[in-house]
Amino acid sequence: MGRFFNSNLGVALLGSSILAALVGWALSIDIEEVKVESPSPDQPLSVSRRVDILGRRGGHQRWRLIAEQVDLAAGQQVFEQGAHGYFYGEGADRQKGVPDPFFDSSEQMTWRAKRARYNATADELYLDEEVEVRSGDGSLLLTSALRVTPEERIEVPAEFTLKGREMVLQGRSGSFNFQFALLRAEQGKLIVLPPNGSAPTSTTITADQITYDRTNQVAEGKGNLRIRERGIEIRAPQGTYLRQQAQSILSGGVVLQEVAGDSSRDPLLADLRLAQASPGPEATPDQQDQEVTIIADRLTYDRNTQIAQGEGNLEIRQGETIIQAAQGTYRRRESQSLLTGGVTLEEPGRVLTSARLEGNHRDKIFLFEDNVLYRQMATSTPAPSEGSLTEELRQAETEVRAARLVYNSRTGTSEFSDAVEFIQRGRRAKANQATITPEKVELRGEVVIEQIEGEWLARRLQNPETQADVDQPTVIYADRVEIDQASGDARFFGNVVIVQANRAIEGDRADYFDREQIFKISAEQAPVVLCDRGEVNRLPGESTQALPGRNALDQMCRGANRLSGKLVTLNIKQDEYTVEGDGQQQGMFQFRITDAL
Numbered sequence: 001m002g003r004f005f006n007s008n009l010g011v012a013l014l015g016s017s018i019l020a021a022l023v024g025w026a027l028s029i030d031i032e033e034v035k036v037e038s039p040s041p042d043q044p045l046s047v048s049r050r051v052d053i054l055g056r057r058g059g060h061q062r063w064r065l066i067a068e069q070v071d072l073a074a075g076q077q078v079f080e081q082g083a084h085g086y087f088y089g090e091g092a093d094r095q096k097g098v099p100d101p102f103f104d105s106s107e108q109m110t111w112r113a114k115r116a117r118y119n120a121t122a123d124e125l126y127l128d129e130e131v132e133v134r135s136g137d138g139s140l141l142l143t144s145a146l147r148v149t150p151e152e153r154i155e156v157p158a159e160f161t162l163k164g165r166e167m168v169l170q171g172r173s174g175s176f177n178f179q180f181a182l183l184r185a186e187q188g189k190l191i192v193l194p195p196n197g198s199a200p201t202s203t204t205i206t207a208d209q210i211t212y213d214r215t216n217q218v219a220e221g222k223g224n225l226r227i228r229e230r231g232i233e234i235r236a237p238q239g240t241y242l243r244q245q246a247q248s249i250l251s252g253g254v255v256l257q258e259v260a261g262d263s264s265r266d267p268l269l270a271d272l273r274l275a276q277a278s279p280g281p282e283a284t285p286d287q288q289d290q291e292v293t294i295i296a297d298r299l300t301y302d303r304n305t306q307i308a309q310g311e312g313n314l315e316i317r318q319g320e321t322i323i324q325a326a327q328g329t330y331r332r333r334e335s336q337s338l339l340t341g342g343v344t345l346e347e348p349g350r351v352l353t354s355a356r357l358e359g360n361h362r363d364k365i366f367l368f369e370d371n372v373l374y375r376q377m378a379t380s381t382p383a384p385s386e387g388s389l390t391e392e393l394r395q396a397e398t399e400v401r402a403a404r405l406v407y408n409s410r411t412g413t414s415e416f417s418d419a420v421e422f423i424q425r426g427r428r429a430k431a432n433q434a435t436i437t438p439e440k441v442e443l444r445g446e447v448v449i450e451q452i453e454g455e456w457l458a459r460r461l462q463n464p465e466t467q468a469d470v471d472q473p474t475v476i477y478a479d480r481v482e483i484d485q486a487s488g489d490a491r492f493f494g495n496v497v498i499v500q501a502n503r504a505i506e507g508d509r510a511d512y513f514d515r516e517q518i519f520k521i522s523a524e525q526a527p528v529v530l531c532d533r534g535e536v537n538r539l540p541g542e543s544t545q546a547l548p549g550r551n552a553l554d555q556m557c558r559g560a561n562r563l564s565g566k567l568v569t570l571n572i573k574q575d576e577y578t579v580e581g582d583g584q585q586q587g588m589f590q591f592r593i594t595d596a597l
Helices: 002-006 008-027 285-290 389-394 464-471 549-557
Strands: 045-047 051-057 060-067 070-073 076-079 083-087 109-113 115-119 124-134 140-148 153-156 160-163 167-171 173-177 182-192 203-213 218-229 232-242 247-258 293-302 307-318 321-331 336-347 350-360 365-376 398-408 413-424 427-436 440-451 474-484 490-500 503-513 518-522 528-532 561-565 567-571 576-580 588-592
Touching: 051 076, 060 115, 160 173, 167 173, 167 203, 182 218, 218 247, 232 293, 247 307, 307 336, 321 350, 336 365, 350 398, 365 413, 398 427, 490 518, 503 549, 503 567, 528 549, 528 567, 528 576, 561 567, 561 576
Parallel strands: none
Antiparallel strands: 045 070, 051 060, 060 083, 070 076, 076 115, 083 109, 109 124, 115 124, 124 140, 140 153, 140 160, 153 173, 160 167, 167 182, 173 182, 182 203, 203 218, 218 232, 232 247, 247 293, 293 307, 307 321, 321 336, 336 350, 350 365, 365 398, 398 413, 413 427, 427 440, 440 474, 474 490, 490 503, 503 518, 503 528, 518 567, 528 561, 567 576, 576 588
């Protein structure tokens, strides 16, 4: 019997007997039929239990998810009732004592979301709806969607706001590493907050793409870059912001615009809509004259010192004033500029150039040095009929050369010094100093005015030989000259000498009346002296050239007819001159220039 139970056949017969007995027992009982349907593949299986998942990558903990309920669907774990957990980063390399603007304690950051999903096959974690990431230093990331990739990246495909102690970063989308040491925002906006609330304003940087490197504390912007703070905006295709130095380096065509009275403030905690710079109210003409715009190929701006340095096609615009230079510096706090490498200032009706310029943009006063050239454009077109000297001057372009010029753009005043030379059609002048205002032109110090051609001291004559004499240069010497801009009248003071073809006049003062075309030379101390050599004792025209005024007069008066008196009047219209005597020398002498002379 023992051998039977130990054999395979015995075991089989015994099992069959037991199974038959169980079936017979079941058939003898009356029960209700129950059908069990297989669940649909699309219907998730809910499991009410606590879930704790730890994500690792490269031997490091990267994230942790904790939830009270999980739904299983299509091979994924779905947390419809919300989840929370941690992100684990690593400390970024940085200088001691310099706080990080975002997630200073990045070794462990807490997160929470209204919905979450984990795909074990792709090893990707998705967070949706009211996503928050926080750290102990107060840093906060707000968004509506977040994805953790196997490549150890935190991708944010939706609009987000990342707030730190000293910065706010916003974007339509972005990405971060687990250390939060490398941040990138598409259509981004970076607000640099004032440290410890010491400064009254913040700096706002917007660009198509902003990347912030926390290790090097450098922000880079590409595409439509704008840097804005109170009263200033910088635009460029691309640029870099150095946080430690508070310095911006921009290239590719840079525009720095200073807005007078700009009191706009950017919100420190905006909602998830990306704030766009909206144009303010249109500036008044006075405000436009105060606003400074700087354009350059490359520009560096220091936020602490408020100094901008531009290179390559540098241009400064202020109202109707445009200044161009190879390079220069603009000190915004003092509203001053220093431009070198060849400078050009353009305004309606005038162009000023020099090798160097110092500008006071608050008062619009500019100092030009080295090879100064001032060009005044013609203000009227030539008339077909004969005009006065004033009309001739208005119809001609005027050039002034000097070693130094102080130009006041608001008052239209130009002060020249050192080797001043005026050049105009048919005439030129030299002086040690000169001043041009809208009312008058003043020349000072060894003034020499020379008529090269045209009609000034005599009108056209019919006799060609006589006209040839008149056409020879007329030179006027004086210590000081004033010319009225409105009337064209001129006054000559101190050691006045007029040298013309074969005649010369000396006096203490001379007055020229443009409308009447009359010259009056008067004496205050010594009498007026008029020398006329006539046709018999002519002097070559070049014999008095390059001689000082008194020496030219002496040369002309040698062997010439002399007349003296208290007043000599040259009537250019009548082609005559009159000599009036003083108290001891009564009488009047009158001479007429005729074709037979």
